[in-house]
Amino acid sequence: MTLGLPAAGVLAEGSYRLSAGGWIIMILSVGFVTGLMIWCVRRVLTESTTQKLHSQTEIEPPDQANPEQ
Amino acid sequence: MGELQQKKESWGTRIGVIMAVMGSAVGLGNFLRFPGLAASYEGGAFMIPYFIALLVLGLPLAWAEWALGRYGGTRGYNSSPGIYRAVWNHKLGAYFGVIGLLIPVGIYMYYILIESWCLGYSWYYLNGAMAALGRSAAAAGGGLNKQVYIDFFASFTGSGGNGSLFSRAGAPTLLFIGICFIANFYIIYRGLSKGIEKFCIYAMPALIVCGLIVLVRVLTLDRINEGLGFMWNPHTEKVKFGEALGNPSMWLAATGQIFFTLSVGFGIIVTYASYLKPNDDIALSSLTSCAGNEFCEVGLGGMITIPAAFIFLGAAQVTEASGSSFNLGFKTLPMVFESMRLGFVAGFAFFFLLFLAAITSSLSMLQPAIALLEEGLGLNRRASVALLGFVTLIGMYFVAYFSKDAVALDTFDFWVGTLLILVLATFQAFTFGWVMGPKRGMEEIDRGAEIRIPRLVGFVLKYISPFYMVGVLGFWLYKQVSSRKDNRFLQIARNPVVAMSVGFLVLVTIFFTILIAQSVRRWERLERQAAMIDTGDVCTE
Numbered sequence: 169m170t171l172g173l174p175a176a177g178v179l180a181e182g183s184y185r186l187s188a189g190g191w192i193i194m195i196l197s198v199g200f201v202t203g204l205m206i207w208c209v210r211r212v213l214t215e216s217t218t219q220k221l222h223s224q225t226e227i228e229p230p231d232q233a234n235p236e237q
Numbered sequence: 238m239g240e241l242q243q244k245k246e247s248w249g250t251r252i253g254v255i256m257a258v259m260g261s262a263v264g265l266g267n268f269l270r271f272p273g274l275a276a277s278y279e280g281g282a283f284m285i286p287y288f289i290a291l292l293v294l295g296l297p298l299a300w301a302e303w304a305l306g307r308y309g310g311t312r313g314y315n316s317s318p319g320i321y322r323a324v325w326n327h328k329l330g331a332y333f334g335v336i337g338l339l340i341p342v343g344i345y346m347y348y349i350l351i352e353s354w355c356l357g358y359s360w361y362y363l364n365g366a367m368a369a370l371g372r373s374a375a376a377a378g379g380g381l382n383k384q385v386y387i388d389f390f391a392s393f394t395g396s397g398g399n400g401s402l403f404s405r406a407g408a409p410t411l412l413f414i415g416i417c418f419i420a421n422f423y424i425i426y427r428g429l430s431k432g433i434e435k436f437c438i439y440a441m442p443a444l445i446v447c448g449l450i451v452l453v454r455v456l457t458l459d460r461i462n463e464g465l466g467f468m469w470n471p472h473t474e475k476v477k478f479g480e481a482l483g484n485p486s487m488w489l490a491a492t493g494q495i496f497f498t499l500s501v502g503f504g505i506i507v508t509y510a511s512y513l514k515p516n517d518d519i520a521l522s523s524l525t526s527c528a529g530n531e532f533c534e535v536g537l538g539g540m541i542t543i544p545a546a547f548i549f550l551g552a553a554q555v556t557e558a559s560g561s562s563f564n565l566g567f568k569t570l571p572m573v574f575e576s577m578r579l580g581f582v583a584g585f586a587f588f589f590l591l592f593l594a595a596i597t598s599s600l601s602m603l604q605p606a607i608a609l610l611e612e613g614l615g616l617n618r619r620a621s622v623a624l625l626g627f628v629t630l631i632g633m634y635f636v637a638y639f640s641k642d643a644v645a646l647d648t649f650d651f652w653v654g655t656l657l658i659l660v661l662a663t664f665q666a667f668t669f670g671w672v673m674g675p676k677r678g679m680e681e682i683d684r685g686a687e688i689r690i691p692r693l694v695g696f697v698l699k700y701i702s703p704f705y706m707v708g709v710l711g712f713w714l715y716k717q718v719s720s721r722k723d724n725r726f727l728q729i730a731r732n733p734v735v736a737m738s739v740g741f742l743v744l745v746t747i748f749f750t751i752l753i754a755q756s757v758r759r760w761e762r763l764e765r766q767a768a769m770i771d772t773g774d775v776c777t778e
Contacts, residue, residue: 184463184552189478190470193281197288197469198540201531208525212252215521215687 246315246429247512251522253434258509258526260437260597262500263444265351267534268591269566272468272542273559274494280543281471282481284535286491291531295495297694298662298702299527301669302501303519304681306510308673315511316609317504318753319760324673328757336661337504338609338749341602342625343653343742344503346632347646348602349421352595353413354394354567359588360413362574362581371575383572390567395640399734402637414637418630421596425603426622429512433600440593441529447590448537454583455545464544467552492709498534499527500601502662508605520686533594541587542570549576563643566591603629606749613756628748635741639734648738651725659713663706670699 186194248254275283309320317337321330361367374385393410395402402410424432455461472478481487500506510519546555546569558569574584603625610621639645669678675695682690717725728735 183474184466184470184547186462186466187470187472189472190281190466193284193471194465194469197284198536200288201528201535205525205528205532205536208521208528211521211687212255212525215251215518 247514249430249434250438251517253430253438254509254513255522255525255529256437256441257433257597257601258500258506258522259529260441260594261503261505261509261601262498262526262530262598263441263533263594264598265355265562265566265591265595266494266498267530267594268448268538268542268587269562271494271498271534271538273562273565274490275539276468276543276555276559278484278487278490279471279473279476279478279481280468280539282478283487283491284471285482286488287495290488290492290495291527293697294492294702294705295499295501296524296527297697298496298501298666299499299506299523300520300682300690300694301678301698301702302506302665303510303523304678305665305669305673306507307513307515307517307519308681309507310511310513311515313612315508315612316756317507317605318609318756319612320507320511321668322757322760324668328761330668331753331757331760332750333664334504334609335746335749335753336657336664337507338606338753339742339746340502340504340653340657340661341605342629342749343632343649343657343745345599345602345629347636347649347654348595348599349417349629349633350394350414350637350646352592352599353410353417355588355592355595356417357393357410357413358567358571359585359592362585362588365581367571367575367584368581371571374575383568386568386571389571390563394567394643395637396643397641399639399641402640411637414633417596417599418633421599421603422622422626424600425607426618428618429604433604436600437597440597444590444593444597445533445537447586447593448533448541450586451541451583451590452537454577454579455541458545458548458577460548461544464547465540467547467555468539468543489709489712492705493713496662496709497658498530500598502658502665503602504605504661505601507665508608509601511608516685518685518687520682520690521688524688545573545577546570549573609749609752609756613752613759615759628745632741632745635738639738641734644732644734645738648725648728648735649742652739652742659706659710663703663710666698666703666706670703675699 248257275287305324306320309315309323312323314320314323316334318331318334321334321337322328324330358367361370370385370389374382391397392406395407395410401407424436426432427435455464458464472481496502513519542565543555543559546558546565550558550569550573554569558564570587571584574580574587577583606625606628607618607621610616610624611618614621616624636645636649673681675698678698679690679692679695682694717723725735729739730736
């Protein structure tokens with residue numbers, strides 16, 4: 169089976185054009201997920217007080233946690 | 238401080254844990270499975286049940302899994318057996334954790350092969366091999382020849398015959414598999430903060446940049462309006478919008494997609510969340526990870542794959558290919574990239590994007606088992622990485638050897654990557670809703686939360702999610718059992734490779750169960766020691 173670039177006749181011209189409903193759903197869907205991600209990332213990055221969790225060096229190894237044991 | 242309470246590892250930065258969870262969730266399904274599924278059900282109409290499932294089922298279950306993980310982590314456990322044991326306060330809970338180990342490790346055994354295919358394809362776009370393939374196909378006879386790409390995929394993945402990857406012809410594939418395998422274990426060996434987190438902080442933005450490059454190329458194609466129409470129109474000439482919404486199969490498919498895309502029920506989020514501190518936020522972090530995953534799926538995957546394929550191949554070809562992620566991704570899209578101007582750039586960016594999506598997911602699949610080996614058996618990092626590397630190497634060899642028609646891969650994907658995920662997600666929904674309870678559970682989510690989660694989520698997690706999951710699992714099992722043609726249970730008796738694959742998974746299950754039994758004994762011994770110290774008795778053990 170050979171496939172070249174689709175000729176104009178492969179599809180009925182205009183039969184799959186983006187309809188008004190398609191535009192609305194596409195814009196709402198992509199807009200919602202993009203907006204939600206931007207809002208969340210902005211909240212996370214601007215939350216300076218909890219930005220840093222805890223690094224490897226802040227964790228006490230067992231022998232230093234209680235040296236008298 | 239007792240041994241159990243001694244945290245061995247933790248996340249370095251907040252954005253790091255979010256990127257790691259997002260990396261775990263974003264995979265090939267975002268760019269291949271979702272668009273194919275949506276297009277097969279009038280894409281625009283599919284988005285209605287999709288977003289309802291996201292809000293009602295996906296986000297609450299993700300919050301629940303983060304909460305279960307942090308709850309177990311604050312009690313000193315990072316592995317799913319330890320976490321479930323802590324939540325249940327019973328050792329039976331630990332044995333349910335075997336599913337939380339088998340899923341990620343079992344998936345890793347075949348996912349690493351798919352990851353290597355993505356790396357291989359991206360390399361072949363970079364060095365011009367795919368362009369040469371396209372030219373030879375065109376020279377063979379007018380336009381592009383799909384058979385050339387089918388043959389290339391069969392040769393590259395060894396799907397022509399069992400053991401063919403281990404012949405001379407399979408050497409390049411084995412090289413890519415080796416690179417991926419070593420890269421995964423090197424990053425895991427570096428540890429949670431220096432390995433996984435550091436890698437994901439760079440890999441996830443790089444993935445989005447690759448996606449945006451391909452997106453720009455696709456949106457500037459001629460007839461993009463029709464490509465987007467095929468993907469996003471909520472109706473076709475045959476099926477009206479209302480009829481599409483009344484299709485129960487579409488609702489089930491949309492629910493399943495939400496469920497798989499967020500990595501809920503994989504046993505990974507519980508492990509990742511267990512490395513948080515008791516007062517670290519999980520509400521906003523979980524939402525951010527889910528939002529990032531949805532952006533990759535809907536914003537990139539939904540705008541790239543199907544519209545591009547439609548423009549060059551037409552409705553019939555796309556419909557035929559969209560039923561299989563492998564057909565769509567590795568046989569159809571290379572034809573599309575070959576057909577477009579600057580297609581080699583788009584092809585490289587797309588397959589490198591898939592590779593990044595795959596490696597950030599495969600990394601997360603190793604951590605749950607590493608956590609058990611370290612905390613349950615007391616092994617150090619080197620020993621636990623070596624032991625897990627050995628186990629996964631055997632599994633990977635098994636799947637790579639029985640490569641004919643990808644039967645072993647498909648069997649692993651069905652039993653571990655589909656059935657067990659549904660089982661574990663159902664178990665976790667009941668654990669949160671009925672064992673932990675919505676009051677205690679919501680208190681856990683609220684602690685340190687930077688956004689307020691609606692109280693309705695507690696109700697949903699107790700009365701809706703668990704039973705909805707049982708319904709989905711039951712319906713799915715019924716469809717499997719009632720199917721004569723594709724009955725997976727009958728295939729075990731009929732196909733020796735399927736039987737061996739299931740047998741292998743049973744052996745891995747037994748192996749992990751023995752490890753859990755040993756871990757439970759160790760945890761009980763340590764708890765007795767801690768109790769004796771608390772009461773002032775002398776510990777002689």
